[in-house]
Amino acid sequence: MDNKNEIILELAYLYPDLLNIYGDRGNVLTLSYRCQLRGINLNVTPIKITEKIDPEKVDVYFMGGGQDQQQIIVSEDLQSKKNDLISAIQNNVVFLAVCGGYQLLGKYYKAADGTELKGIEAVDLYTVAGDKRMIGNVMCEEIESGEELFGFENHSGKTYLGSSTKPFAKVIRGGGNNGEDGFEGVRYKNIFGTYLHGSFLPKNPYIADKIIRLALERKGIKMPEINIDDSLENLARKKAEKLRY
């Protein structure tokens, strides 16, 4: 079928084979499903180490979290993609980064022994290793909308935001960025950085839709308005509200 009116969005999934142990692929599944319901074709292209990205083509980037060995490899490889990614971000490309992926968008991750894992400096933030791991069910509130967000955090890195950025959410229950200032994640341009696994988007469809809308608007396309049955999502959210940290 050659439908000239078909809307296509291109998603680049960064390092799915290396950053893959915290269920973050559920985010891509959710974007794909909610696009499909709206008649949008979301093309997912996995990007492996040393593979080039076509910055002209990509509408949405996704990067998840992983283990430290894998993150070292990713950090090195990202340096070769750094310029392309930064200019894409400046051009308002949508970017969802979770946990390790979120940290690598910043300046660096400083380990307990002082060694620094380089980020791509796309966002004004940095992370230092903390001595207490933050693990548990998080409940927070998106600052832009007041929408409740749910997820599971599992990190010892403490992230501090610079003045040119805004936090993504206000923590109601949990550690968030650093366990100190009561904020979670980052918002800058069309970047969404967060520590929340769960997976994050399946239980937070509002954010999934927002990501799709931003990606469409950047291309000058209006988001198709449809009714989506979110009854299972709402049940899971209701449950998440009652979980302990």
Place this chain on the structure above:
Amino acid sequence: MIFLLSLWLSKLLSIIISACKLGQASNFPGKVALLITNDFLTHFKFNKEIKIILITGTNGKSTTCGLLCNILKSAGCKVITNKAGANLLSGISSTLSFHSDIFGNIEEKYLVLEVDEATLPLITKFIKVNFIAVTNLFRDQLDRFGELDTTAKLIEKGINNCSNATVILNADDSRVAFLKANNKKIYYGINRVIPEGSPLNDKIWLNDPQENTVCPECKSELVFTTKLMAHLGNYKCKQCNFKRPEPDFAVSGFKADDLIINFDISSNSFSQSKNNFFLPMIGLFNLYNALCSIAIAKTILNVTSVQIQKGFQSYSTIFGRGEKIIIKDKTAWLFLIKNPTGTTEILKTLSTVPNARFLIAINDDFADGRDVSWLWDARFDILSNHKKDIYVSGKRAEDMALRLKYANIHQDKIHIQENIVAGMNKSLKSLDSSEILYILPTYTALLELQRKGICKAAPKD
């Protein structure tokens, strides 16, 4: 003298605990003995011909240990082993104190122990072991950063304490094959075979959960010519010379159906070139466990193929690892699920069973892993062609329901019943006479069924 006192106290405690039905006495007596004599294990006097075999690794310890004991028993050997899960210093001390006479003498000629990875160096410090087998090294989301490497180092330390022990290693796990030791090494692995009934997702980013794709020697990327499950397969480093060692015991072909795995083993240690076995279990991980038990059994004793097969057949599965229950004329099977890889392997097998129905029970207690994100890494999409209703239970039933929605299961076919027993009764009731219920609970969900007397915990001995 102090040793004898702690031994007697430990024996007395285990008698009291058993008599008063306070538990299985699998840890506490040893714990008390260790408080009095911290080198408790060094004082046992073993039979001069004893062979001590330790089995460690992330997954498959209990099953491998159980299979090995059964093979040895079918070869007429007297074997001592620890209870499933009693694999720390206290559990092993309890086992030895229970099986020794009042002077600490142990008569049996085979001691087969599953040992926690971090406990291995403690055990090998105290007793001289003959064989150490390492099944695999996985890391799950419960673990802390860097722990896989730390675990590997602890195992290395444990092996280095016993330079005369022969080590039996999984060649298909790069981190296990890489373990640094000057000991004699025996490798086992599954050779280049295309597993049947392994549906691939057309989106490669949705394929089987994987990890550990980094070369342990130089940290470059590992390239795989075959990957059987997770990070297990035939690998080679892109940069350095590190590659999978040639296995001494290799599965040269296998077929899995009808809850049985049929496989061939090729090895110089068998008189025939091809040896066929069948294993009454499901999941590729159990094929690895069986292969490991064969590699150990053949290395320590010249068991025959018939004895091995007899050992497999007499193996009654341990707690939740494939247990059949019959309730009100309806049949159900229980398969514990705890991580993406194991769950994916179970789903691959069960999705090929005609008339299968499912109840999936997900809890998020500490023993289950408090983060249910792993459900998104498990390949529930394998169930996408399942036409029948699916029941979900447990404290995180709603999350499971949502996961199934994304596996293309229609919302109307997903029934949420948080209470596990109620979920089981409802799903059993919905079965027609030809259908069989497959219950996939996480650990504490399974414990709940056990407490209610619905299933039993069959100890491996």
